[in-house]
Amino acid sequence: MTKQEIREKVLDMRRSLTSKYIEDESAKIYEHLMDSGLFDGAKQVLSYSDFDNEVKTAMLTGWLMFHGIRLCLPCVYQKEMFAADIKSAVLELSRFGIAQPKYEKASFAAPEELDIVIVPGIAFDRGGRRIGFGCGYYDRFLKRATKAKKIALAYDFQIVDFIPEETHDIPVDIIITPDGRIR
Template sequence: MTKQEIREKILNMRRGLTSKYIEDESAKIYERLTESGIFENIKSVLSYSDFDNEVKTAALTGWMMFRGMRLYLPCVRKKEMFAADIKSAGLELSKFGIAQPKFAEASFLEPGELDMVIVPGIAFDRTGHRIGFGCGYYDDYLKKTAKAKKIALAYDFQVIDFIPAEAHDVRMDMIITPDGIIG
């Protein structure tokens, strides 16, 4: 299958999820992630605001902030993504309908200063390849985050056998699912 065919198939599956399934599976991922030990020595994290039945991140956001981590959310302006401090600005909806800090009010962190990036996606394979919405924001941004651990959150059905990767695609270091940790 092509990337677009995979994207459409998995998105259709994801859009058909019940709110109970999303809550239950997100809770399992949260538990697996927070008990994994991968947050040791992590001080700054770029996470994401979930939308369109993605793995929920609210509990994780609260957990990270309670532990004193500096938390950032993606903020898209024109064709570029930035890491905006979640505490620095009120939220607004991006052109994609995703909550993000107001660009004009936000303070930003350079990509190279992040310790971890929690990455959303539509599909992943066991070697860490990812399919997003196809805009390239994350791949472009992740290339600038050399030292940051790249951690994807996914429902089990989002992990498939093979994704046809391209040269510009950035691999995930780990994929956290309800059933396990890959990577």
């Protein structure tokens, strides 16, 4: 299958999820994530605002803020993605309908200073390859986030046998699913 065929198939599945499924599976993923020890020593984390039935990140957001870890959200501005401190600006909806800090008011973390990047995606394979929406924002950003652990949160059905890789693709290091950890 092509990337586009995988994207369409998995998105159709994700869009048909019930709110109970999303809440239950997101809670399992969060539990595995918290048990992983991956946040030990982390000082700056880029997460994402979930939308369109993605794995929920609210529990993680609360945990990070409670523990005093600097939390950033992606902020897309003029075709580039930045890591905007969540406390630095009010949230607005991006052109994609995703909550992000208002660019003009935000303070930013340099990609190379981040300890962890929580990477969204539509589909992943066991090699860490991912399919997003095809805009390349994350791949360009991850190329610069050289020391960060790249962690994906995914429902089990989002794990596919194989994703074709392109030269600009940046894989994730770890995938957390309701069944545990991959890689």
